[in-house]
Amino acid sequence: MSDQDLKKTPLYDAHVAAGARMVPFAGYSMPVQYKDGVLKEHLWTREHAGLFDVSHMGQARLRGDNPAKSFEKLVSADYQGLKPGKQRYAVLLNAEGGVIDDLMTARPDDDGLFIVVNGACKDNDYAIIAQALKGEATVERLEDRALLALQGPEAAAVLAAHVPQAATMVFMDTAAMTAFGTDAIISRSGYTGEDGYEISVPAAEATRIWNTLLEDERVKAIGLGARDSLRLEAGLPLYGHDMDETVSPIEAGMPFAVGKSRREAGDFPGADRILNELAGDLKRLRVNLKVLEGAPAREGAEIADETGAVVGVVTSGGFGPSFGGAIAIGFVPPALAVVGSKLKVIVRGKPQAAEVVTSPFVPTRYVRKI
Amino acid sequence: MKFTKDHEWVEVEGDVATVGVTGYAAEQLGDVVFVEVPEVGKTVKQGDALAVVESVKAASDVYAPVSGEVVEANGQLGDAPETVNAVPEAGGWFAKIKLSNPAELDALMDRTAYEAFLSTL
Numbered sequence: 001m002s003d004q005d006l007k008k009t010p011l012y013d014a015h016v017a018a019g020a021r022m023v024p025f026a027g028y029s030m031p032v033q034y035k036d037g038v039l040k041e042h043l044w045t046r047e048h049a050g051l052f053d054v055s056h057m058g059q060a061r062l063r064g065d066n067p068a069k070s071f072e073k074l075v076s077a078d079y080q081g082l083k084p085g086k087q088r089y090a091v092l093l094n095a096e097g098g099v100i101d102d103l104m105t106a107r108p109d110d111d112g113l114f115i116v117v118n119g120a121c122k123d124n125d126y127a128i129i130a131q132a133l134k135g136e137a138t139v140e141r142l143e144d145r146a147l148l149a150l151q152g153p154e155a156a157a158v159l160a161a162h163v164p165q166a167a168t169m170v171f172m173d174t175a176a177m178t179a180f181g182t183d184a185i186i187s188r189s190g191y192t193g194e195d196g197y198e199i200s201v202p203a204a205e206a207t208r209i210w211n212t213l214l215e216d217e218r219v220k221a222i223g224l225g226a227r228d229s230l231r232l233e234a235g236l237p238l239y240g241h242d243m244d245e246t247v248s249p250i251e252a253g254m255p256f257a258v259g260k261s262r263r264e265a266g267d268f269p270g271a272d273r274i275l276n277e278l279a280g281d282l283k284r285l286r287v288n289l290k291v292l293e294g295a296p297a298r299e300g301a302e303i304a305d306e307t308g309a310v311v312g313v314v315t316s317g318g319f320g321p322s323f324g325g326a327i328a329i330g331f332v333p334p335a336l337a338v339v340g341s342k343l344k345v346i347v348r349g350k351p352q353a354a355e356v357v358t359s360p361f362v363p364t365r366y367v368r369k370i
Numbered sequence: 371m372k373f374t375k376d377h378e379w380v381e382v383e384g385d386v387a388t389v390g391v392t393g394y395a396a397e398q399l400g401d402v403v404f405v406e407v408p409e410v411g412k413t414v415k416q417g418d419a420l421a422v423v424e425s426v427k428a429a430s431d432v433y434a435p436v437s438g439e440v441v442e443a444n445g446q447l448g449d450a451p452e453t454v455n456a457v458p459e460a461g462g463w464f465a466k467i468k469l470s471n472p473a474e475l476d477a478l479m480d481r482t483a484y485e486a487f488l489s490t491l
Contacts, residue, residue, distance in 0.1 A: 038426040039401035225400075225427045295404050296424055319403040319426045326404070348406075348422070 009055035010146045010203040011210055018221055026119030028056040031223040038225035042321040045192060045230055046362075049152035050222035051213050058122030059145050059200055062105075062129070063112035064137030071105065071113060074132055076249060076268045078259025082107055087174045087187050091249045091257045092117075092125060097270020097277075098245040099252065101125050102237075108185045109176040112137075116147070116198070118239050146206035151196030151230075153365060154218040159186075159197055162212065166197060171366040180209045191227065193234025193364040232327060233320045235288055235359030241299055242286065242315045242329050250277035251331065253286035253359070284312065285337035288359045289345065291317075291326035294352035297345035303330050304344040304351060311336060314345060323361045328354070371459070372475055373484035378435045379459060382475065387436050387467045389420065394488055396458035400425040402451045407443035407464050414440065414467065416474050421464040423454060432464055436474045442466040 006029040015022060020031035031053065033041060044050055064070050068079040077090035087106035091099045101121040106114040117125045122141075130139045150159055160167040163179040166186055174187035185200040201209055213219050228238070237243050237252050248270065249257040255278065262268055266275055291297050296319050303312035317328030328345065336343065339358055344351040371381050377395035380387040396402070404424040414420055414434040421432040443465045447453060454462040469475075479487060 032427075033400065037400045039403070042426065229426050295406055295422065295429070298429060319424065321403075321426060 007056075009053055010206040011053045011055060014207050014210055015053065015221075020221070020223060023224075025224060026056045028119065030056060031221070032225045033223035034221050036220070038223070038229060039321050041220065041222040041226035042229050044220050045152045045194060045222055045226060046322050047153065049150055049154040049158050049196075049216075049219045050192070050226065051210065051219050052149040052151065052222050052224075052227055053146070053210070054149050054198070055146040055203075055206065056119035057147055058115075058117040058119060058125065059142040059147060060115045060117070060126060061112050061140045061142065062115055062133075062137055063140065064133070067112045067137045070133045070137040071129075072262070072268070074129060074269065075103075075105075076258040076262055076274070077105070078261045079105055079113070081259070081261060084110075085173055085175055087172050087189065089254075089257055091243070091254070092128070093269040094245055095269050097248045097273035099239070099243045099247055099249060100128060100245060102239050102243060102254075102257070104187075104189070106174040106185070106187060108174045108187070111176075114174070114185060120240060142200075144203050145200050146203050148199045148201065148206070148210060148213070149190050149192075149196060150199065150213060150219070151190045151192040151194045151222075153195060155194070155196040156367065158213065158216050158218055161216070168370070170370055171195075171368050180205065180212065182209075188367065191234075191236060192230035193236070193360055193362060194230070195365050195367045229318060229321060232316055232318060232329065233323050233360065233362040234364055235329070235361060237286065237329060238316055247331075248274055248277055250274055251282065251284055251286060282334045284331045285334045287330055287332055287337045287341075287356045288361060289314070289317075289328040289330055289343065289354045290357045290361075291328060291345055292353040292355055294326075294350065295347045296326035297328045297347050297352070297354070301328070302346040303332055303354070304346060305336060306342055306344070308344070308351065310346075311343070317345075320361055327361050371481060372435070372478035373481065374433070374435045374478060375487060376433050378432060380435045380475070380478065382469070385469050385472065386441060387438070387469055387475075388463050389432075389435060389465050389467060390463040391423070391432055391454065391458055392484070393458050396455050396462070399423055399430060399454070400427065402454040405447040405451045405454060405464070407445070407447060408440045410440055410443055412440045414438065416471075423451075434467065435478060436467055436469055436471070438467040438470040440465050441468045
């Protein structure tokens with residue numbers, strides 16, 4: 001795909017004007033970093049508030065007689081039990097229990113379900129959902145909306161100055177409301193491990209709201225480079241890297257993506273495999289690795305046991321600026337996937353000591369109670 | 371000081387060339403968080419991978435601008451990789467190479483030519 005074919009989010013001009021380095025991502029030209037660079041942007045978000053353009057992600061409405069019941073045919077979450085004003089994580093499953101995409105589904109209002117999916121997956125997701133639910137539910141892509149994420153310990157105070165209602169929300173609350181003088185859907189959630197919000201607004205209003213938030217000195221624009229290092233430290237898997245159509249949500253260390261009522265009913269795609277895995281029949285398991293020496297181990301680096309035998313692979317890895325060292329996510333056999341397990345990561349042919357550690361790498365700061 | 375199109379610099383004293391990356395390269399790399407320097411005694415050919423610099427996001431090779439034997443490596447970068455960003459064309463050097471083919475230097479750019487090259491990027 002040439003650069004000319006890349007799509008632009010409504011905030012493209014604002015990114016370029018701010019001196020962002022634009023790169024192709026999920027079919028869009030997206031800011032990987034601004035002038036401060038990934039390291040400083042990462043640390044700013046952990047200390048203050050970072051503003052991210054995530055408008056490449058897919059926003060859609062699922063409508064029908066009982067869209068939650070319909071959607072449960074394709075996903076592992078208990079969506080019939082999803083209360084108004086809440087959102088919940090799920091994975092879209094193939095018949096083998098592999099992950100087609102991971103997503104958030106919300107009930108911000110009475111208008112069916114509001115779904116947010118990965119940008120790189122959205123066309124495929126919508127096609128699969130529309131086809132599978134033909135006659136009972138419809139997918140409307142919300143192409144005229146932008147999505148902003150405000151993340152960090154000062155995000156709540158920043159947003160409360162504009163949207164008082166936001167202060168009354170807790171982690172995974174969602175609401176449709178009038179905010180910034182327009183119709184917004186706001187959830188207290190994100191992908192950095194920090195407290196914060198995701199804010200869906202009409203595309204035509206996005207730049208005004210973006211600039212309004214940036215007027216607050218606690219807020220800086222943060223690129224996708226830091227978004228990646230922040231989510232890695234938070235131990236959050238990234239679709240297309242730590243999860244794909246061969247990986248199940250159990251292998252990926254996301255058992256909470258399979259709702260309790262759904263486990264009992266066993267009525268989701270790939271249920272045989274996933275229920276067996278929940279019962280302990282696992283070939284591999286996601287681990288968080290602290291690299292104890294040498295270079296950062298990046299995606300594709302092999303993982304070996306202490307004898308040197310290759311037992312797995314790194315699916316995400318890099319340097320954790322807040323962690324203060326090299327960290328990675330990878331997959332190994334369950335016997336080795338225990339905290340304290342001594343492993344090696346092979347970087348440029350050299351085995352380096354690594355150890356399985358607990359997730360997250362850096363404590364998350366979700367606000368679950370107010 | 372002489373320069374390559376891959377944004378390495380060499381500074382020659384006698385028959386030993388000190389090698390680093392330029393300020394432009396350091397800026398493009400972003401904050402350097404890890405540096406792998408070559409072992410002393412290693413023989414490199416012009417264009418071989420000499421060192422690796424890693425930012426938060428990615429690993430990048432530094433290529434040998436000249437052929438020869440590595441006679442010294444900058445061990446201080448292990449503890450202070452940020453030196454590459456702070457003083458790329460001084461304390462942020464990676465290795466010293468004893469030249470095996472000094473004629474290679476002739477094909478490298480001087481600063482004026484390198485700056486002209488940068489203006490085309």
